[in-house]
Amino acid sequence: MADPAMIPASTERLPGRLLRRSGPILISVILWALTIDRADILVAGIRSFGVSMALFMTAPAKAWAMMSTALTEAWIACAFWPVILAVFTAVAVLPEEVRGNLRTRIAPVERLVTSLPRNPRWTAGVWLLAFFVFVAIEAPILVTTDPLTQGDLGTTRLVPPLSATTVADRQIPEAGPGSSGLETMLARDLVTLRIRSAPPERSGNADHPMVFLLGTDSVGRDVLSRVIVGTRVSLMIGILATVGALLLGSLIGFVAGLAGRWPDSILMWIVDVFLSIPSLFLVITFAFFLGNSVAQLILVLVLSGWMGVARIVRGEVLHLRRREFVLAARLFGQRSGTIIRRHLLPNVLPTILTAAILQVSDTILAEAALGFLGYGVQPPVPSWGNMLGEAVAHLETAWWLAVFPGLCLVTLLISLHLLADELQQEWKA
8 A cells, every 4th residue: 555645745635636626617607608698698787888888978868768778787796797607617727727827917906815714605605695795796788587576377487397388578670769879779678688678569479488486476577586576675785785884883982982981971871772772663753754755764774773783893992992002002192093093993893794694694684574574675576584474475386485585585685694693703713
């Protein structure tokens, strides 16, 4: 038997290297398959951007009339798709030595990679979160049908998963009277991107088979498309509300920890009052008075989520301000702003980042609870919460309406908690 010490290191690491390479290779293959399948949407998104810019030069009023938030989201998705495809293709194709050399040449990337945990829990959390972020960014490309348009109730209502049926597909044949070539081209691209439907008098209806991978809901809408768009809505609300809560809570925590005495007492008394109220009751109360649009919902979640961050930051500041390096900085005459920027903020930042990940989890869960109770994002705009609320009436006959959005919600929360736990353990060590 050969001595293990005589076996080359490269041979010993071969199974591990194959395992590490299999993930990017599989992802790149899936991305290339999706690229081929969604080629018409990608082409329409890129072409619509060029046509819109040309139309802005010739007829700005008509160009503004066709602009929308959905079109901007489609442009962002089409811009990021080639970048993501190129990155995973390069990781799958390039040798490990070349990828290592490229990584070491980019110092910030190398420092970031070496400072992060390296274990299966961290890897699982990162990949799960990356998957949901990818779905949220590329939602305009990934959706198979319009998630807001009701289907034919006779053929598409409560269709089980993996069922095939026939749906009508509208397309604009030719330009209408008085329309320019640019307008017609942009109108065609908007139909391809599912941003607009063709007017009945100018459309040619053509039936084609459609497979609903996750089934349909009670009004014939594709559950897969609604889950994909719901991922974007839930993540957007969770991230924006978390950023607002972190900024407000960190500011109040720094002021309370640095000022001390009566400002600290007053601010912490306010925090204690808010924390003594049940969180769900507080969120529902704010939602009742402020409204339930997406912007108002973000404001509601900010106002109901800053207290825990403020208490954590205040405790860290009180601990750090008594440390020797802070006292030495004061003895050398450094200003308060300099002490905060150079000494307090860098040491509080790991705690804030860990709290941010947990805050995103809590915010997404709160949004889902509000949507389930009818105070969150209002239909027909999909979110995981209102999809679960709509599924209650069909639990016995259409299990898929609750299982798939609920599974996505649980998986995202697990990934966020895995990341927060591993970061906390890494920074404590």
